[in-house]
Amino acid sequence: MICCTSFGRTLFVGKGRQYTSINSAIAAAVNGDSIRVDNGIYREKNILINKTITLVGNNYPVLDGEHKYEIISIKADGVTVKGFRLIHSGVSSMEDIAGIKIYNRHDVNISGNILEDTFFGIYSQAGVNCLIENNKLTAIGTTEQQSGNGIHCWKCDSMRIIGNTVTGHRDGIYFEFVTNSVIWRNISFRNKRYGLHFMFSHNDAYICNIFQNNGAGVSVMFTHGVKMFNNVFEENWGDAAYGIFLKEISDSYIAGNKFLRNTSGIYMEGTSRILVEKNEFSSNGWGMKIQASCLDNTITHNNFLSNTFDVGTNGSLVMNSFDHNYWDKYEGYDLNKDNTGDIPYRPVSLYSMIVEKNPASMMLFRSFMTSLLDKSEKILPTLTPENLKDNYPIMKPLHL
């Protein structure tokens, strides 16, 4: 009796094994046991895990939700779910049915699973210190209403979301009221809405993720203390798409990211005290759109390369600093060869100001007239904000 609690038994599930269904094995298990599931197809409606057990699949056994059920519900602390292939969860507009759902638990480990055609993928409701690692999530919902979020965390703390691949969902990764968590090395692409959707989630970090080709890019809102390092935001292209959309963000740090081929690389609204450094903005429509509601942001040591517009803004009040960046459109000179241009660079073109004031003038986009206006404004600035300038533009691109 003593040995069982300390080491745990291993229960086997499969054809010709002691248990033929996972639910019966869970019923027989006690805290600390492991359940190993053989390859095969299991249609067990909902699998409820209410004991601290380790559930491991051998060679990806298939758990089929038959388009009706939530496949795995975790209602115990310290549960591990590893190596399953979950398919066809139910779809509901009333409740959030997920492939795997964590209900108010801590230290849950969900790793190495494949989820296909699930409504929500992995859903953590008030989870603490959980690890969601190396899962592959693919949804096939056709509209935003028909598909849920890939990895959805609500009111969590100390989560680790590592190395997952999410595609086809509504939002790839969704964070709301999640604190002190890390999102690391995930790939989120071709999701219906956002690659990452992030609200009221303070003091989180996301590092080395790739967000590609999502409906509207990445959105980070109403948060302070976010760190974003070395992520790639790429090909988020469309009328309302952004590489990253920042709304009401403060005291945050954006460094080493690459913004490639987005309609707007960064769109900032109501942000304050953000340091944006060592990023690359390349081939975007707007490298950066910074609204006049932004305050005390520092944009420094970034590369701005072949963007249609480097910076756009909507007002004449500018309380942000743009010094020490490399701009490929800079036409100044450097007499003393200290690699810093001798005259300031104004990244806001007259035409981008005109468009911001009067969107209808986009009709003249790429016309001879507008390039002429831009050229004359460069020589004699009148309409573009006086303070929005890089006083010390760098002459050569930075090695990032």
Added chain:
Amino acid sequence: MKKIIKYVFADILRNKIVLGYTIFLLLISMSVFNLEDNSSKGLLSLLNIILIIVPLVSIIFSTIYIYNSAEFIELLVSQPLKRKHIWGSLFTGLAGSLSLSFLVGAGLPVMIYTPMDIGLVMTGMGLLLTVIFVAIAMFAAVITRDKAKGIGISIFLWLYFSLLFDGLVLFILFQFEDYPLEKFMVVASALNPIDLGRILILLKMDISALMGYTGAVFRDFFGTQSGFIIAIGILLSWIITTFWLSLRKFNRKDL
């Protein structure tokens, strides 16, 4: 009529300026596509060239050609030929030869380096612009007998279509910015073949996403199959009306 077209065609193709124009276009488009790392950027650089150079060369060359063949025209008029046929064959010869040199100079590289549908639209617009500006040139040339004045008028018309018109539109957009201007924009674009051509090409490219709300208005109208046909119709009517106007003038002109 065929004989005159043939003669005008051969005469223009032998002309060194047209040969130079072809080679110039060819050089520019080849170097643009080879310098830029992706073809869509090359296409954008080429777009500006096509929208400025093509109308300019078409209008100036045609005006000068018409003035230089004044004696030839007088000779033809003295023959038992209809004026309609003389003027028509001059137009066909000019438009045909300049279109040919555009096709070789810019159309060919565009077709080689870019996706099919964008390339087709771009080449098509270039050809239409060439023909439209030949028609405008003939109108300018028939208005006045004085060569200097005629060339002045054509240069002014080119300036108007490629620059002044846009300035005017910008002015109106700002004066009436409190009013809904969607319909006005669509109508305004129809009043300038260069604008219309540019918008049609841009709508086919990825970059149209930048045009945001305005782009959506245009896409709503011109993006559909019927809208595209309407746009082509507008451009064709530019050719027909201007040519018809110049023909009317030529018919009554005392040479």
